[in-house]
Amino acid sequence: MRNRRSNRLPYLLATIAVSILGAGCAGRTAYQHGIEAEKRGEAHLAYAYYAKAAQSSPDNGTYDRAIRRLGPLAASHWINDAKLARAEGRYDEAWKACMRALAIQPDRSEALSFYDELERDYGSRLAGVKREWKKSGAKALVIQVSPETPPKRAELPEAAMDSPEASDVDARVASDTDRGGPAPTSELPGKFLAHHALSRDGTREVTSVDGIRIRLRDTTEDRAVDFDLYEADRRIQRIRGLKPGESRLLLSPEGKWYRLTVVSVDHSAETAEIGLNPA
Amino acid sequence: MKRRTRKNIVGGQAARLLAFCAFALAGCSEVRPQPTVFYCDGAGWYASARSVNSGLHSAGFRGRFRNYAWSSFLGPTTDHLITARSRLVARGLARQIEDARRDAPEEPIYLMGLSAGTAVILNAVEELAQGVKVDHVVLFSSSVSSNRDLVPVMNNITGRLYATTSPHDGILKAIVTNADGGDGPPVGLAGFHYSGQGGRVGTNAYDRVFNLPWRASFLQYGWDGGHTAVTNSAFVQHVIAPRLFRDRPHPLDRPLSWGALAASSDVVDNPIVLTTGD
CATH class of the missing domain: 2.60.98 (Tick-borne Encephalitis virus Glycoprotein; domain 1)
Incomplete structure (x- = not known):
């Protein structure tokens, strides 16, 4: 019994070591993708990669600086997206984009006032998306983005x-x-x-x-x-x-x-x- | 006798006009009463009150900030295990809150605390005399039990209760006994849990309880998920204060009454699913 336990120990330690290294490696990979996205000018995508890298290594100064640098730009991207969606009558999308901006900068006054206006003017049309938010949480905000996908956003x-x-x-x-x-x-x-x-x-x-x-x-x-x-x-x-x-x-x-x-x-x-x- | 020159007369009229305008403006604008904040620092950590106060001020807070000293000065272990649970200590804070409420019935009262100081706060709220209520409560890296029943506490809170949580809190990971004396996980690690029991009373109470889990975006505001870094003034200014000064909950707030997902923050920081490279 004792032998079996001691035999398992190296495997256990190896598993722990691999998972730690794996997490660090995933963080570095995400960070590299973030740098590439930032060079392409896709601030919102770069921010998402940096956030992914920092999620498991919050004390990494490089990730920290990247998040601070890109946060305002990524939030601006989503606010512009929200404005465009509202102008085109896509109120659900406007609401989601605004929430994405607030997830990055929770006190961004532009996003908070946009949110309040949206609720005031189109509250009844947001019932569906809010039900989804209540039921499935932040998953309701998820969109799939690939760096290869050309952006479908026009300027305001x-x-x-x-x-x-x-x-x-x-x-x-x-x-x-x-x-x-x-x-x-x-x-x-x-x-x-x-x-x-x-x-x-x-x-x-x-x-x-x-x-x-x-x-x-x-x-x-x-x-x-x-x-x-x-x-x-x-x-x-x-x-x-x-x-x-x-x-x-x-x-x-x-x-x-x-x-x-x-x-x-x-x-x-x-x-x-x-x-x-x-x- | 003083000679009144034309310049003096014009100056006097201008001053009267200015005074009139100021009076008129003061009468027209609604002056909102400024809140009083009671703050309880953590066990063996007596340095966070200043940054919390500074963060609130940067966000526009102009009320009174009162630091309630509850430490026994016998060390953090004694404070965490004994002093924080002392009814005497809780009653002391409750009496101060009751006095503040009596002196200024219209002024909001906010309670904020760090780590074991949050146990003092929750115990004090339960100790409040009948009819005395506070407005909002913020618990930073709370070491009370995740399973604590908040119904008695929420009966004395008219607004909302926020609790920050972080999986990167090394201090809370190390403690064996929570500040309520049990061995369950502390709130600062796991957030408050709502079992769904208590019927309508329970739902009403937990409708106003919010976990604030750490997210990578909080790095912008100096909170790296650590136990005391949560009281960074920038975090208080940009994340906590907007929630306190807003009449309604923040758009991202999910009350515990909504179910288990309320405590989850897995996706909120990363609302973009990356289809390549991960």
Whole structure:
């Protein structure tokens, strides 16, 4: 009996060691995925990976810093999503997106007031989703996201223009224009801070706000467009398959976040119009 | 005799106008009474009151913050096992609460405490004289039993009771006896449990009890899941205060009366299912 116990001990210790190492390894893998998602400008996805990494290692300073860095951006993403869903009459989705924002920043006043307004104005239409929340908890908020899935979110430019950074960027754009550089034509469609028309035969590449270099790679028959982003001669980000109305977050060389939205795509002329706003 | 210059006359009129405006504004705006907070620190840990007070102030709290010193100064073990359960200590806090209620019947009263200090709070609430009630209660890393019946406590609380929990609380993992004297898991590790018993009375009571489990997003506010880090001023400011100063429960709050899922936080922090890479 005693022998059998002592025989099991090494296996038990090995199992414990493997599970500890496994947890650490899973955390590192999640963190790496978070870094990749952050480079692609998908703050909400990066945050989810970082949170997953930190869940089992809360005292890891690297995960801690990543969570602090991405928290406000990820919450902003969900708030914008919530506003868009409400504007399109998808109140259940608006409610869920708002809850996701609050899960990240529980005292975000914008999210709290949005939630209260949603309850006040569309309370009766939220009965289903709230029943689901009561029954299955936070599982009601889950959505499946794959880094390969192109984002299906359009911009709410007026919301972005309200941000305090917008005026700073405006000033910088104006000074770039004065210098006669490749400045964005911010006065074109009023809803974007910067607006560009790109063509494979003409202006294929522009330097937009904050030094973001955008190069049109291709357009497709289904009105999707591919871009590459460069810092000096180095490609730093690939954006693939964006359709009109869809958008993607970008990190400028100066460290500011912007949202690139596709306004229109003309495959026959191989042209695309895009707009940028602070995210 | 003092000569009144044109400048003096204009200045006097301006001052009167300002005073009138201030008076009118004060009359128009609803002045909400500021709460009084009673705080009980943990056993052998006497340093958290300051950060809790600071966090509340950063969130706009302007009321009185009263630290109830309950320690025997015979060490944390004595405090945890004996002093925290002393009826004398609980009665002392209950009398202070009753006095505060009598002096300012309209002012909200919040009770907050850490670790074994939460036992003093719950015992004091049970000791309150008939008709005396408090508004909200916050228990940080509570070492009382998860299975404690909260119906008698909630009878004397008009608002909500929050209890933080964390699987990373090393101190609570190490204790053998909880602050109620039993060997069951402490609230700070496992959260309060509601068995569903007690009929409508039980449901009504546990409708206002909320576990606040640790999540990775709380790292933003300085709580890494540790026993005392939960009293970090940023956490109090951004997570606790919004719940206290809000008329309704926070959107994410799930009362225990909703069932076992109320205590779960597995997904709330990660509402995105990652389809690759995990």
